[in-house]
Each structure stands twice: as C-alpha cells, then as structure tokens.
Amino acid sequence: MKRIAILGSTGSIGTQTLDIVAHAPEQFQIEALSGGYNSQLLIEQIHKFHPKVVSVATKELAEKVSSQVSSATKVLYGQEGLLEVAASTDADFVVTAVVGSQGLKPTMAAIEAGKHIGLANKETLVSAGHIVTDAARRRGVALLPIDSEHSAIFQCLNGENRKQIAQITLTASGGSFRDRSRADLEGVTVEQALQHPNWSMGAKITIDSATMVNKGLEVIEAHWLFGLSYDQINVLIHPESVIHSYVEFVDNSVIAQLGNPDMRVPIQYALTYPDRYPTPTKKLDLAAIGKLHFREMDFERFPCLRMAFESGKQGGTTPTVYNAANEIAVARFLNGEITFLQIEQIIETVLQKHDSIPTPSLDAIHEQDLWSRDCAASIQF
Numbered sequence: 001m002k003r004i005a006i007l008g009s010t011g012s013i014g015t016q017t018l019d020i021v022a023h024a025p026e027q028f029q030i031e032a033l034s035g036g037y038n039s040q041l042l043i044e045q046i047h048k049f050h051p052k053v054v055s056v057a058t059k060e061l062a063e064k065v066s067s068q069v070s071s072a073t074k075v076l077y078g079q080e081g082l083l084e085v086a087a088s089t090d091a092d093f094v095v096t097a098v099v100g101s102q103g104l105k106p107t108m109a110a111i112e113a114g115k116h117i118g119l120a121n122k123e124t125l126v127s128a129g130h131i132v133t134d135a136a137r138r139r140g141v142a143l144l145p146i147d148s149e150h151s152a153i154f155q156c157l158n159g160e161n162r163k164q165i166a167q168i169t170l171t172a173s174g175g176s177f178r179d180r181s182r183a184d185l186e187g188v189t190v191e192q193a194l195q196h197p198n199w200s201m202g203a204k205i206t207i208d209s210a211t212m213v214n215k216g217l218e219v220i221e222a223h224w225l226f227g228l229s230y231d232q233i234n235v236l237i238h239p240e241s242v243i244h245s246y247v248e249f250v251d252n253s254v255i256a257q258l259g260n261p262d263m264r265v266p267i268q269y270a271l272t273y274p275d276r277y278p279t280p281t282k283k284l285d286l287a288a289i290g291k292l293h294f295r296e297m298d299f300e301r302f303p304c305l306r307m308a309f310e311s312g313k314q315g316g317t318t319p320t321v322y323n324a325a326n327e328i329a330v331a332r333f334l335n336g337e338i339t340f341l342q343i344e345q346i347i348e349t350v351l352q353k354h355d356s357i358p359t360p361s362l363d364a365i366h367e368q369d370l371w372s373r374d375c376a377a378s379i380q381f
Contacts, residue, residue, distance in 0.1 A: 216308020
C-alpha cells in the first residue's frame with residue numbers, strides 16, 4: 001500500500017487525486033493533507049480518508065477544523081504546517097498540487113526527506129529547476145510528472161534512449177479564446193476567460209491557459225524534467241486535447257500519448273508507476289471523435305508563450321520573475337483591476353526591468369520572486 005500526502009488536497013488536482021484513491025482504497029493510504037482556506041471541504045476529506053496530519057492556512061481555520069474532526073488527526077496551519085505535511089509524516093509519495101510558487105519550499109522539504117514527488121506544481125521547476133533537479137538526483141527521489149503533457153512525454157520515453165530525441169511537442173488546447181483574434185480580446189470578461197472548452201481546472205490555471213502562460217511554464221518545466229534544450233521543445237495547438245503530447249526521434253519516428261482530457265489518468269499513472277491499473281475514466285473512442293485538428297503556434301497572437309521561451313533561454317532568475325509577475329497579473333485580472341490584455345503587458349514590463357542573476361540560490365530566488373510581485377502590483381494603467 002502506497003502512503004500518500006497531498007499538498008493542495010482541496011484544489012482541482014487534489015480532489016481528483018482523492019477520487020483515484022477512493023477508487024482503489026486497497027492500494028493507497030492517505031497520510032496527510034493540506035487544504036489552504038477551504039476548511040469545509042478539507043473536513044469532509046478528513047472524515048472520508050482519515051489522515052494523521054492536516055494543515056490549513058490560518059490558526060483560526062485550524063481551530064475550526066480541530067473542533068469538527070477526531071483527535072486522531074493532528075491539525076496544523078501556515079507554512080510550518082505545510083512543511084510538516086510535505087516532509088514529516090510516514091508518506092513515501094507526496095503530490096504537490098498547491099498553486100503557484102508557494103509550492104517550492106514544501107516540495108524541496110519533501111525531496112530532502114526522501115519522498116518521491118508527484119509533480120503538479122509546475123512553478124517549482126520554473127522558479128528553481130536547477131536546485132530541485134539536483135536535490136532529487138542527490139536524494140535518489142523520483143520526480144513523476146502529473147501535468148497531462150509532461151506525463152505524456154514521460155510515457156512516450158519509456159524504454160527509449162533520450163539521446164535519440166530530435167524534439168518533443170507539447171500540445172495546447174488554445175484555451176478559452178483560441179478562436180479569437182487579438183482585436184477580439186478587447187474587453188473580454190473574467191467569466192468568459194474561465195470557460196475552458198476541454199478541461200476542468202482551477203481559476204488561475206484556466207486564465208493561464210487562455211494567455212498561454214500555462215504552456216510557457218510547461219515548456220520551462222519540460223526543459224528541466226527531460227534535460228532538453230529549448231530548441232528541442234515545440235508547441236502545437238490541438239483543440240481536441242486528445243493527443244496530450246508527442247516525441248519525435250532522430251529517425252523521424254513519432255510516439256504520441258492519447259486519451260480523453262481527464263486529469264485522473266496522468267494522476268493515477270504517477271501514483272502507480274511503473275504499473276497501470278483501471279481508472280474511473282471514459283474510454284477513448286477515436287471513431288466517435290472522427291477528426292483531430294492542429295495549428296501552428298502564433299507567437300504574435302500569444303506573446304506570453306514567446307516571453308516564456310525567452311525567459312527560459314535567459315535562465316537564472318528570469319523564469320522566476322516571469323512566473324511571479326504572471327501570478328500577480330492574473331490575480332489583478334480576477335479581481336477586476338486590469339483587463340485581460342494587460343496581463344501580458346504587466347509581465348513584459350516586469351521582465352524589462354529585471355536584472356537576471358545567473359545561478360541563484362534559493363534565497364536569491366525568493367528575493368527576486370518578491371521583487372517581481374511588488375513590481376507587478378505597482379504597475380498602473
């Protein structure tokens with residue numbers, strides 16, 4: 001039985017992970033959960049899965065949770081609680097599904113504690129890829145991707161010689177506005193941006209899909225996960241989200257991974273790797289789908305993806321700043337402070353002001369992350 005801790009159990013990836021666990025209770029034991037501010041859902045999860053340790057965002061929420069669950073569950077809060085869920089339980093596998101750069105410290109703590117990682121927090125590798133991958137190698141820890149695109153590449157590479165890769169292609173749905181021109185994006189609303197055509201995801205990642213920042217973060221993450229140069233990473237719009245990504249080898253052979261757009265498949269593969277088991281998901285029916293479509297990526301239409309490639313190639317603290325500026329810009333858009341197109345303007349402005357540090361320490365990464373957030377929050381239109 002695999003013992004699991006989940007960072008971000010009340011979010012989209014966390015709840016789908018627990019769905020997988022509930023589907024195969026003989027295979028998995030939930031040791032610990034962190035639930036941020038969603039205390040009510042966390043209480044329901046505690047009653048169902050009986051974790052030994054849980055963590056919430058604040059002391060007040062911890063007191064609320066403690067009053068409604070068994071004393072057998074230890075209730076913590078804040079950064080200290082998140083770190084204990086990540087690193088100080090009997091879990092041997094940690095799913096990192098918290099949103100944004102807050103996932104870096106607990107993921108590093110889990111790696112240093114020798115826990116294998118199911119990585120759904122792409123910002124961890126974006127911000128500190130060189131540090132995280134070095135730590136995982138040193139501790140003998142597996143970084144198993146949960147993002148559907150990276151899981152697809154990981155599966156395509158099983159048994160293959162990575163030196164014989166010509167390039168990989170990450171597919172992108174195109175997001176909520178994939179069929180709109182830039183002129184059509186003037187005045188789009190938050191509600192419109194949150195209507196993703198294929199995937200059920202949280203608000204932040206849905207906006208990132210519409211701007212193509214999410215694909216940009218995946219490009220940087222793929223660079224670190226698979227040890228590829230940015231010239232070996234391609235992005236293609238694939239509206240149906242059936243081919244999740246593919247690998248082209250030096251002999252021009254292409255291996256792709258296909259499936260319905262359901263995150264429970266890559267989540268379960270990370271949990272059970274190298275084995276496969278039945279999932280509570282719908283079988284792919286290509287005859288019913290009939291046709292699959294593809295479009296070349298347009299970097300003028302999606303400048304945030306262009307900036308991601310540029311940030312990754314520059315390296316150092318530039319990807320950290322790219323990610324942090326985007327997090328603030330998306331929050332400002334969701335709060336109604338800025339327009340949709342001003343998200344990319346904020347990111348570009350912050351990047352132009354940034355002086356990159358080539359090989360940053362964790363402290364330097366943290367400092368540049370804070371600087372980027374302050375800069376992004378101060379930009380007025």
